[in-house]
Amino acid sequence: MSTLDPRILDTVATGSYHAPHDVLGIHADAASTGWVVRARRPLAKSVTARFADGRAVELEHVRAGIWEGSFFVDPTSYEIVSTYDDGTEFVQDDPYRHLPTLGxxxxxxxxxxxxxxxxxxxxxxxxxxxxxxxxxxxxxxxxxxxxxxxxxxxxxxxxxxxxxxxxxxxxxxxxxxxxxxxxxxxxxxxxxxxxxxxxxxxxxxxxxxxxxxxxxVTESAYQWQDSGWLAARRESEPHRQPMSIYELHVGSWREGLSYRELADELIPYVISLGFTHVEFMPLAEHPFGGSWGYQVSGYYAPTSRFGSPDDVRYLIDRLHEAGIGVIVDWVPGHFPKDAFALAQFDGEAVYEHPDPRRGEHRDWGTLIFDYGRSEVRNFLVANALYWFEEFHVDGLRVDAVASMLYLDYSREAGEWEPNIYGGRENLEAIRFLQEVNATVYKQHPGVAMIAEESTSYPGVTAPTSQSGLGFGSKWNMGWMNDSLVYIGRDPMYRSHHENDLSFSFVYAFSENFILPISHDEVVHGKGSLLSRMPGDHWQQLANMRAFLAYMWSHPGKQLLFMGQEFGQFSEWSESRSLDWWTLDQPSHRQLHDFVGSLNRIYREHAPLWQRDHDGAAFSRLGAPTWNPNVLAFSRIDEAGNTIVVVCNFSGVPIENFQLELPSSGVWAEVLNTDAAEFGGSGTGNFGHVTASESNLATFTLPPLGVLWLSREAN
Known part of the structure; x- marks a missing residue:
């Protein structure tokens, strides 16, 4: 009869004992110089421990399905053989004979x-x-x-x-x-x-x-083929490279595609458009499709809606093979309350902050991580590294950073608790963001950590060594809001609102910015980007081309959400495919082709991307005359090559427009958004503009049009 406390045996039998290995498995017999082996086999008729050296020890039933036997020879590995009244026999290795797998x-x-x-x-x-x-x-x-x-x-x-x-x-x-x-x-x-x-x-x-x-349970069998891509990435400097990002939602780009099928269809499409990167809305597992992936239940599990983790690896590997970088949205700011997942994980607050003033987003119905808890911080930092190491992503776009930075985010007075200094900043979240950025950049140089941060919090892209958050880039939400308000106005009234378009130049170099026209701008009643443009259909398309050319030439990188490249009419919905039939209309096919030309010309001209974050490489132009509907500026690369951008946001052409260019000579008209091939009126300057010895040029500005003029250094 076992000498163990019957109460312990009962808890082991029900699987409710905290240390089952202390009871089950092999142990020195305190009552002798031998050994005792125990196993849990309820309803068994007989139980035997069969050792690797051929010995067998018959076990006796002790209590509640617990069996025990003694022996006096040093133990070896063994199996438990159990038989039942119906004659069946099961032979199993004993889980409780093994040492821990963690050191x-x-x-x-x-x-x-x-x-x-x-x-x-x-x-x-x-x-x-x-x-x-x-x-x-x-x-x-x-x-x-x-x-x-x-x-x-x-x-x-x-x-x-x-x-x-x-x-x-x-x-x-x-x-x-x-x-x-x-x-x-x-x-x-x-x-x-x-x-x-x-x-x-x-x-x-x-x-x-x-x-x-x-x-x-899963394990990867995938064999990566992108070693050359990763080696080149380690030596790269993303801020000095062209970056135009195509944002998409896997489930609704083309409904019904698996990850592998998406690779076959997405890659040639992105190549035809000339984007340098794709950005996937969150790929991590999430219970509610209507959250678009922003309420994550499985941070380490790519959603199985479209295939396996190795299928995701295949998609990313194929994108790298095609020369396309991959950014994935990452959501460390909050998680859902679903009972099966992280919320109250062991019956109490574990991953979330226990104080609801810090641990709950009431607007979103979600919970906030406890960033001050080391194990929670580890869970998130390791998760960021996981996506880089296991899936070879080239960047993470961190969602809702502002909600992490401020304790009073979306809270009224009395609904939040100040930090230890009496301020509104979430000091633990700030330290977490600094840690994750510093760790990622240390281990994976050449990648991109991107903040969706909607306030004027200082130093988002400043190094952590200078007390910054350490991100590589920040979404320029101010530019997005102001420019969309401006472009949505009737051209007749734009002259009174030039500041909406140009104010971004005041702070354009305060952070390393990305200019986003994201999924958030084409949902919740906002309409599509095309539908926000004023005028008839021709004018809407002209406005689209002008806006995108202005966006692509503005300091900073660019991001465009799927469907806008061909002027989708309807708002985006995650429940159905894009309106691909729109491309059957010639004018929309021309807009699609225009975006491809825009990206190609952008990549070919270093002034438009090489010094995106250097204010010395940018100059406003306006002399000798100023027109409130015209925005002009120049950009220069490290070799001295220059691009001049002239935007006419009025609805009429401007003949004999005069502008002092940075230098005299012939300037090639490398882009004219009003070109007939793009569906424009064909108003232009026969492919070039000439500046006199005094640098003065006289030329024509097309209606609702943008010109890019290029001058190579001598």
Whole structure:
């Protein structure tokens, strides 16, 4: 008869003991100089421990399905053989004979928030342990009384696979032999209040297709082919390279495509348009499609709606092969309240801040991470690194940074708690952003960390060594708002609002900006970009071309949301494909081709991108006469080559317009948005403009048109 406390045996039998490995498996027998082996096999008729050296030890039933046997020879590896009344026999390696799959250093780094490859020690990981193939499961649940693995492996009865607590770390671990990729599972967690709750794995690398919510064991077999791309990226400086970004939502670009099918259709399309990068709206798993991916339940699992993680790798690898960079939206600012995911993970606040004044976004119905908790910070920093290392992405666009920076974001007086200095800044979130940016850039030089930050918070793209947030780029939301207000006005009234267009030049070099016309500008009743343009259809298209040419020549990089490149009429909806039929209309096909020409000319002329963030490379032009409907400026590259941009946002051509150019001589008209090939009126200057010895040029400005004039250095 076992000498163990019957109460402990009962909790082991129900899978609710925090240290099942202390009971099950092989242990020195305190009552003798031998050994004892125990196994949990409820309903078994007989149970035997069969050792690798051929010995067998018959076990006796002790209590509540717990079997025990003694022996006096040093133990070797063994299997548990159990038979049942119907004559069936099961032979299984014992999960409880194995040592932990995490080492002391892993646990220390996690506690300190410094385990930069967290996904290699937590979650479900197929591996060979102690010479046995199986899957290691590990999860952080610091308030739990017990944790069980439940899933296909045990008929969703987790009592057979209770996990051991690794002490004060809050980590629970179990290696289960013979379990491999494809196994569907969750964790059953016994809360401090005594309730069992079931949760998906926060570190799972694959999840069921929604509305399924279980996690799935997976491992990658993909062989990358982009070593040359990555080597070149490490030596690159993104700020000194052309960058025009095509933003898209995978599910609605062309509805019904898998990741692999998307590669076949998206890549030639992006090549034809000349964009340097694509930006995917969030690819991480999310339960509600209507959130567009911005309410994430599985930060380490690409959404399985369109295929497997290796299918994502294939898509990105193919994009790199085609010379196209990949940016992915990343959402460390908040997460949904869905009961199966991160919210109240072990029955209490774990990932979210416990104070609702800091831990809840009431406007969005989501929860806010506890950035001051080292394990939570580690979860997020490692997740950023995961996307770079496991999926070779070239950049992360960090969503809703403003909501992270301010404690009073979307809160009234009395609804928020000041920081320790009495201010409104979230100091823990600021430190987290600095850490993730510094870590990413240290480990992956040449990538892009991009902030969607909508306020005037100082130093978003300043180095962390100078107390900045350390981002590489920031979305210029001020430019976006002002320019869309301006271009939406009737040309008759634009002369009174020139400041809406030019004010951005005042602060254009205060940060490293990206100019975004994103998905947010074509939803919620705003209409499409084309529908916001004034006038008849011809004028709308002319305004579109002029606006995009102004945008592409303005200091900063560019981002355009899918559908705007061909002038989609309707608002975007995530539930259906883009209106591809629009391209059957010649004028819209011409707009599409114009965007391709715009990107090609942009990439060919370094003044438009090489010194985007250098104010000394930019000059406003206006002499000898000033017209409130005309915006003119010049940009210069490191070799002294110059581009002059002249925008006429009035609805009529301006003949004999005079402008002092930066130098005399012949200036090539490399872009005219009013060219007949783009659907314009064909008003222009026969391909060139000549400036006199005094640098004065007299030429024609097309209606609702933009000219790019190029002069190479002598």
């Amino acid at each position: 002391e250093l892993d646990i220390h780094l996690i506690h300190e928030g410094r385990h930069e490859k967290l996904w290699t020690v937590l979650g479900s990981r197929p591996l060979t342990h102690d010479g046995v193939a199986g899957t290691a499961f590990a999860v952080w649940a610091p308030h739990a009384q017990a944790v069980r693995v439940v899933g296909d492996i045990n008929g969703w009865d987790g009592a057979a696979h209770s996990m051991r607590s690794l002490g004060s770390s809050g980590i629970w671990e179990l290696f289960i032999p013979e379990v491999g990729p494809g196994c569907t599972y969750k964790y059953e967690i016994l809360t401090r209040s005594g309730s069992w709750i079931m949760k998906a794995d926060p570190m799972a690398r694959l999840a069921e297709v929604p509305p399924g919510t279980a996690s799935i």
